[in-house]
Amino acid sequence: MDTSKREEHWRRTKSLMIVTLTIWFIFSFVVHWFAADLNSVNFFGWPLGFYMAAQGSEIVFVLTLFWFVKAQDKIDRDCDLAEED
Amino acid sequence: MAQKMAGGTFIENLPKIYGMYTGGFLVFVLLMAILEQMGVGADTIGILFVAFTIVIYAGIGFLSRTMAVDAYYVAGRQVPAVFNGMATAADWMSGASFVAMAGGIYFGGHGYLAFVVGWTGGYILVASLMAPYLRKFGCYTVPDFIGTRYGGNLPRFLGVVVLAVASFTYVTAQINATGTIAARALQIPFEVGVWFGLLGILLCSMLGGMRAVTWTQVAQYIVLIIAYLVPVFWMSNKQGFGLIPQFVYGDAVARITELEAFHGLGTLDPVAGAKGGLRALSVPFAAAGDTAMASWKFVTLVACMMLGTASLPHILMRYFTTPSVRAARQSVAWSLMFIFLLYFTAPALATFTKLQILDPELATGIIGKSIADVQALEWIQKWSNVGFAQIIDANSDGILQLNEFFMRGDIVVLATPEIAGLPYVISGLVAAGGMAAAMSTADGLLLAIANALSHDLYYKIIDPEAETRKRLLVARGLLLGIGAAGAFVASLKLTSILGAVAWAFDFACSGLFFPIVLGIWWKRANRQGAIAGMAGGFLAGTWYLYQVRFGGMDPWIGIDHLRFGIIGMPVSLVLMVVVSLLTPEPDAETQAMVDEIRVPSGETVLGSSH
Numbered sequence: 001m002d003t004s005k006r007e008e009h010w011r012r013t014k015s016l017m018i019v020t021l022t023i024w025f026i027f028s029f030v031v032h033w034f035a036a037d038l039n040s041v042n043f044f045g046w047p048l049g050f051y052m053a054a055q056g057s058e059i060v061f062v063l064t065l066f067w068f069v070k071a072q073d074k075i076d077r078d079c080d081l082a083e084e085d
Numbered sequence: 086m087a088q089k090m091a092g093g094t095f096i097e098n099l100p101k102i103y104g105m106y107t108g109g110f111l112v113f114v115l116l117m118a119i120l121e122q123m124g125v126g127a128d129t130i131g132i133l134f135v136a137f138t139i140v141i142y143a144g145i146g147f148l149s150r151t152m153a154v155d156a157y158y159v160a161g162r163q164v165p166a167v168f169n170g171m172a173t174a175a176d177w178m179s180g181a182s183f184v185a186m187a188g189g190i191y192f193g194g195h196g197y198l199a200f201v202v203g204w205t206g207g208y209i210l211v212a213s214l215m216a217p218y219l220r221k222f223g224c225y226t227v228p229d230f231i232g233t234r235y236g237g238n239l240p241r242f243l244g245v246v247v248l249a250v251a252s253f254t255y256v257t258a259q260i261n262a263t264g265t266i267a268a269r270a271l272q273i274p275f276e277v278g279v280w281f282g283l284l285g286i287l288l289c290s291m292l293g294g295m296r297a298v299t300w301t302q303v304a305q306y307i308v309l310i311i312a313y314l315v316p317v318f319w320m321s322n323k324q325g326f327g328l329i330p331q332f333v334y335g336d337a338v339a340r341i342t343e344l345e346a347f348h349g350l351g352t353l354d355p356v357a358g359a360k361g362g363l364r365a366l367s368v369p370f371a372a373a374g375d376t377a378m379a380s381w382k383f384v385t386l387v388a389c390m391m392l393g394t395a396s397l398p399h400i401l402m403r404y405f406t407t408p409s410v411r412a413a414r415q416s417v418a419w420s421l422m423f424i425f426l427l428y429f430t431a432p433a434l435a436t437f438t439k440l441q442i443l444d445p446e447l448a449t450g451i452i453g454k455s456i457a458d459v460q461a462l463e464w465i466q467k468w469s470n471v472g473f474a475q476i477i478d479a480n481s482d483g484i485l486q487l488n489e490f491f492m493r494g495d496i497v498v499l500a501t502p503e504i505a506g507l508p509y510v511i512s513g514l515v516a517a518g519g520m521a522a523a524m525s526t527a528d529g530l531l532l533a534i535a536n537a538l539s540h541d542l543y544y545k546i547i548d549p550e551a552e553t554r555k556r557l558l559v560a561r562g563l564l565l566g567i568g569a570a571g572a573f574v575a576s577l578k579l580t581s582i583l584g585a586v587a588w589a590f591d592f593a594c595s596g597l598f599f600p601i602v603l604g605i606w607w608k609r610a611n612r613q614g615a616i617a618g619m620a621g622g623f624l625a626g627t628w629y630l631y632q633v634r635f636g637g638m639d640p641w642i643g644i645d646h647l648r649f650g651i652i653g654m655p656v657s658l659v660l661m662v663v664v665s666l667l668t669p670e671p672d673a674e675t676q677a678m679v680d681e682i683r684v685p686s687g688e689t690v691l692g693s694s695h
Contacts, residue, residue, distance in 0.1 A: 045335025
């Protein structure tokens with residue numbers, strides 16, 4: 001197997017992992033650290049800090065994950081390392 | 086279903102089969118509603134709901150029986166991504182999620198939402214760091230990966246120990262929940278209900294292992310999500326909150342904040358004398374603590390739950406059952422989607438229930454009303470009789486104040502249909518949903534423990550020559566034994582449901598998170614490091630839990646017994662890295678193996694039957 005393809009595949013996989021986990025970190029920790037401040041913002045009736053914990057972060061997680069699956073699949077295909085369909 | 090192994094036919098027909106099943110279940114619900122109209126008693130309907138669903142699950146379990154090793158351990162690796170997502174969601178959402186979560190939010194407000202965030206975001210870690218690589222590896226169990234990656238029996242054995250402790254803590258709580266629900270629905274004593282619940286759980290898993298558990302979990306997900314969503318939608322539309330309640334309850338949250346001030350939340354003195362497990366409201370709903378300590382407590386709980394999610398073997402092993410690495414990844418996304426449907430509904434449910442109880446302008450409001458009127462309400466009488474609600478007129482003014490009304494958190498899910506005046510058939514449906522949630526999680530956990538003991542301890546360490554038949558008999562014997570041990574411990578009623586559930590996550594992340602992640606992402610990680618990381622993290626976490634919970638030690642900077650993973654994980658990481666760097670790097674063969682699992686295409690590292 002072509003080692004340069006493998007190296008490219010792993011390099012891009014690592015970058016994708018880092019981007020994904022950065023989004024994860026922001027919406028898991030950073031946003032909630034400042035919940036009390038965000039609560040002064042009114043978001044369609046909700047205090048924003050409460051909203052992010054009750055719904056906002058979870059919506060971001062779901063969207064991020066479907067996006068991640070697509071992006072990783074593209075990396076696999078670009079590098080000819082995807083499984084056969 | 087018996088032709089499952091005969092090729093693609095069963096798999097191709099899955100949408101049709103489960104579509105018919107869902108239709109059949111809805112017809113059953115309708116039938117119960119008609120029976121109710123005809124005057125059949127509420128008790129009979131409750132019994133029919135629970136009994137009917139358990140018989141269906143047992144039937145699926147029986148039809149999925151198998152004597153093939155890869156069917157027993159990984160469902161033959163042919164579960165499509167979406168269905169595996171449903172099975173994982175049922176595996177994941179326990180009695181605690183179904184019954185206790187909305188009540189926890191009701192009482193705990195913003196602080197409790199750390200569980201909602203923590204129990205969803207962990208799936209990002211599962212998808213990006215773990216599941217696809219473990220699937221490519223081709224292991225049957227999580228210790229199977231640890232044992233092969235690091236080599237030698239000791240890492241494998243430590244993996245089994247952490248898995249068994251974490252999962253057993255968790256399964257006891259689940260058997261407890263099945264016992265509680267069975268006892269109430271079938272009107273039998275709790276101690277009998279626990280064994281009845283275990284019987285249902287074992288009927289689903291004994292004969293068919295992972296294959297049987299997979300197809301019953303899909304069925305259980307369908308029941309539990311219908312049971313959770315129907316009452317909320319019904320109530321929301323009946324009370325005029327709007328068609329899709331999850332998107333419109335912001336104004337209700339704002340109204341609750343007004344009402345809390347109106348009823349004097351935080352200014353009233355606590356009233357003593359409530360029965361055990363009952364609480365009065367004392368925490369504002371939407372406000373977040375504005376101290377660094379409050380934020381710290383929130384994010385540490387989130388961290389333990391998320392990293393615990395990514396280390397719990399009964400979840401990771403669900404992704405061993407997909408047909409490909411790509412399907413494993415897709416399946417994680419679907420799992421989170423299906424879990425999200427329930428988790429973003431729970432805060433909405435808590436909000437509606439709270440508003441209905443607090444708002445004096447609503448017919449259902451009780452706070453600020455005359456105590457004689459409130460005590461005449463049917464749901465207050467019914468739940469007071471079983472010790473779930475209590476009214477104490479502390480200032481003897483005949484008016485119910487906020488600090489004079491006590492209830493158990495479980496009421497928010499179990500009694501809301503009655504509070505909102507929905508027909509009894511909905512309460513029966515909710516009982517069946519709670520039973521499905523607890524049973525499906527208990528099944529996954531029992532199987533995770535029994536599989537690790539039978540595959541890793543018995544077959545890989547004790548008797549590698551054992552033939553297939555004997556291996557599978559041992560696996561079933563262990564399932565029975567561990568289930569009985571769990572039911573016995575549950576019948577002793579030692580811990581509250583929630584405490585035990587959070588501990589399972591802390592045990593798992595303290596001992597397993599870094600050995601699994603670094604095994605994939607850091608080639609330099611070696612056997613000595615893994616042993617130190619697993620044993621050190623697990624022991625440090627356990628020691629801290631013991632000191633804080635039973636030894637009378639003051640928690641360090643707010644890290645209480647729910648968060649002891651915050652102590653275990655850093656110990657595990659540091660030990661693993663330092664010891665790995667001080668000892669020789671893994672051999673070339675191991676490093677090549679790590680390269681191999683990072684690539685989706687090609688054969689799995691371990692053979693399909695090993």
